[in-house]
Amino acid sequence: MIDKIEKILADIKTFQAENKEALEQFRIDYLSKKGVMTGLFSDFKQVPPELRKEMGMLLNDLKNTIQEVIEEQQKKFLTTTESKKDLDLSLPVHAMNGSRHPLSIVRNEINDIFKRLGFVVAEGPEIEDDFHVFSALNFPPDHPARDMQDTFFVTKSPDVVLRTHTSSVQVRVMEQGKLPIRIIAPGRVFRNEAISARAHCIFHQIEGLYIDKNVSFADLKQTLYHFVQEYFGEGTKVRFRPSYFPFTETSAEMDISCNICGGEGCNICKHTGWVEILGCGICDPNILKACNIDPEEYTGFAFGMGIERIAMLKYQINDLRMFFENDLRFLKQFENA
Numbered sequence: 624m625i626d627k628i629e630k631i632l633a634d635i636k637t638f639q640a641e642n643k644e645a646l647e648q649f650r651i652d653y654l655s656k657k658g659v660m661t662g663l664f665s666d667f668k669q670v671p672p673e674l675r676k677e678m679g680m681l682l683n684d685l686k687n688t689i690q691e692v693i694e695e696q697q698k699k700f701l702t703t704t705e706s707k708k709d710l711d712l713s714l715p716v717h718a719m720n721g722s723r724h725p726l727s728i729v730r731n732e733i734n735d736i737f738k739r740l741g742f743v744v745a746e747g748p749e750i751e752d753d754f755h756v757f758s759a760l761n762f763p764p765d766h767p768a769r770d771m772q773d774t775f776f777v778t779k780s781p782d783v784v785l786r787t788h789t790s791s792v793q794v795r796v797m798e799q800g801k802l803p804i805r806i807i808a809p810g811r812v813f814r815n816e817a818i819s820a821r822a823h824c825i826f827h828q829i830e831g832l833y834i835d836k837n838v839s840f841a842d843l844k845q846t847l848y849h850f851v852q853e854y855f856g857e858g859t860k861v862r863f864r865p866s867y868f869p870f871t872e873t874s875a876e877m878d879i880s881c882n883i884c885g886g887e888g889c890n891i892c893k894h895t896g897w898v899e900i901l902g903c904g905i906c907d908p909n910i911l912k913a914c915n916i917d918p919e920e921y922t923g924f925a926f927g928m929g930i931e932r933i934a935m936l937k938y939q940i941n942d943l944r945m946f947f948e949n950d951l952r953f954l955k956q957f958e959n960a
């Protein structure tokens with residue numbers, strides 16, 4: 624039996640598979656149920672007890688060697704055929720065929736304007752807990768926004784939800800405790816809405832948060848006014864209407880003069896000459912407290928806008944669903960944007 628093993632060892636050490644099929648045949652010859660190793664293991668039953676230990680070790684070594692040979696030779700085929708020898712990773716990249724999605728274009732443009740004002744981009748998770756989406760933002764326990772109608776729940780108790788607004792990132796940043804804060808947070812948000820030309824269950828927002836000593840409503844107005852002049856063009860008018868959000872006090876919604884008809888009245892602005900683009904306000908002292916910021920020392924403002932809405936105004940798109948359908952006829956129109 625020792626002779627047999629040595630002969631096999633010599634054979635397999637010089638074995639060179641010419642192709643994958645030959646290697647597979649080799650494996651079948653040696654390791655399959657009817658192969659050489661099975662034969663040897665059944666011969667092993669006749670080995671006298673005093674030699675069993677030694678023989679057993681030899682057999683196991685042989686089996687391992689065969690496996691190593693197979694693995695080694697497999698690499699040969701991977702490097703020559705499967706990973707393609709002619710692949711040159713140092714070649715310059717071909718010009719990209721794709722183009723940016725209109726929502727990315729608009730998001731980047733908005734980001735750029737606020738970055739020039741000293742805001743930095745912050746991020747937070749899309750799957751959030753109740754605390755960051757609602758509680759820390761001063762939503763009363765029975766507020767309708769928490770309702771199953773609006774919010775997608777991942778689990779109930781503990782409440783894990785898909786964030787319904789990017790305001791959750793405000794909380795994430797405030798918690799870090801580094802002041803002053805000047806961030807914008809672009810991101811995806813989710814609401815359980817029926818999909819139509821004007822609503823979708825997924826959309827995008829950009830949140831802004833500015834906290835420092837002596838921040839006032841005048842700072843908020845001036846910041847947003849500057850944004851509107853930059854983005855929609857000089858001469859675009861703005862107006863603030865009183866509103867309500869649980870996490871801001873004073874709260875407002877901001878309209879701009881309709882950029883389509885210039886304020887004359889058209890169907891986009893429903894003949895009012897104005898379109899609403901964002902919600903904003905002075906941070907409620909309660910939310911500063913929830914994040915261990917002293918409201919006697921610090922004040923701040925926040926705003927949140929829908930990216931789809933801004934993109935619809937900018938490109939005169941009248942159906943929100945277009946952004947999500949990935950229809951090339953739609954997307955190709957933004958190739959040079």
Ligand code: PHE
Binds near residue numbers: 789831902904928
């Ligand atoms: N989170 C609000 C919304 O989704 C918008 C908002 C953000 C309002 C910040 C005020 C301040 O409607």
